Amino acid sequence: MEQDSMSCYEDIENLEFFHPNLTRHTAESMLLQNGTDGTYLLRPSSKTGKHWEYALSVKCDKSVKHFNVSWTGTEFQFGHGTFKSLQDLLTHFSNQPLIGGESGQLVLLCRPYPRDIAEPDLYEEVTVHAELSTADANNTTSGFSINSKEGFLTKLGNYCKTWRTRWFLLQKNELKYYKEKTDKSPIRVLDLNTCRECSQDNSKKPKPFVFRLVFDWRTFYMSASSEQDMKEWINVITWRLNR
Template sequence: MSVSSTRSSEDIDELEAVSWYHYDLSRHAAEALLLSNGVDGNFLLRNSNKGVDCFALSVRAKDSVKHFHVRRQFGRYSFGFNEFPSLQDFCSHLANQPLLGSETGNLIVLRFPYPRQVEEPSIYETVCVHTAMQTGRHENDLVPNAPALGTKEGYLVKQGAFVKNWKQRWFTLNRYELKYFKDKMFVEPIRTLDLTECSAVQFDYSQERVNCFCLVFPERTFYLCAKSGAEADEWIKILRWKLSQVKKGR
């Protein structure tokens, strides 16, 4: 039984009036959504698995997502050191772009509520988020060098290294490895690119083809084309996020 199903209809109606309340969206799904389609300062409210009167405020802070506990008790909402007499007062407080302090000591500004009634990008449907854990289920038990990592796969057209022709290849992205295969049915990749050695991912307008982007490595720049500008943008977003994690030493 989901947490939301145990709430009264009055409570559910009150929460549904909050356009950025995302019901039972999981922690990892919230991370995938905000990282793939959000901007710095986007935030949303979701149910927490800690109990019927527990919520989580998920906030995108640059290239990561922070989560904050929100509790409701006797109709009042507690958030950090603050307590609000109603959900409306709590929402009004967040609308004033408050500053939040994270565990790292950085200040996070709540700028833009992320509404649930939006057309989700295809990357949200295809990104799979995994978290390696040691023992227990507490977030402090997460393995430090194995954070939530997105995966993606699909066909791209790649330019050859020596003969500058273009061929369709099947690409898979997992952790910091971008592999490409002759086709989807093949088991062995033609090549595996180590993203820890990649210095940049960006749109490329030097080719005669459209929807192109490139990955810059020390020994070579790889030119790839997607079937649409939106698809190219999806690849660039998740690849750049990977590079940002590399820079953080993860």
């Protein structure tokens, strides 16, 4: 059984939507800020803190619901049901709705929240309303939310083809850029709902680490400070475009 348990643990560790260091409140913030109904992730249970105890956090309407998932050594327990594998559990609840909290709201598991989406140390105040869950006993309201990304990028001008450094801030599906980091009003707000593409662009040599945002009315070119920073911007924006 020990070998089966270790194999199960390694399988869970490799899941793209398993977040090994995520707390309950951070999960709520990420899903409320960035998810849609049915977006889910798996994390260690903050109720027990034991190995083989997990919480399935799911975005439902304007709340996040948490469900306890346990590995017995031979099967997964979810409420009164048992499943031979985690994939069996996910497949079941992608077709049969979950009933969460006292409200009895129904939600299907629709899309995983991948852990490779970079989340910076920037927070904005929103109210998190998490209903009573089956995974965690303590139900509190918190002013805590995570934005997606912020930082300096060098942007190519539309008419004067010069590169100027601007402060960029990504919030939900809006990308704003400012002349200075401390400015209160942005120069422009880009609605990513109308963006068709975000990808690396190698046509602006010798400028390095350039990526483009393609809209029907204009293509924006930005240069990041490093390849890693460029990839993070591309990954998080592309993830939003594909939601």
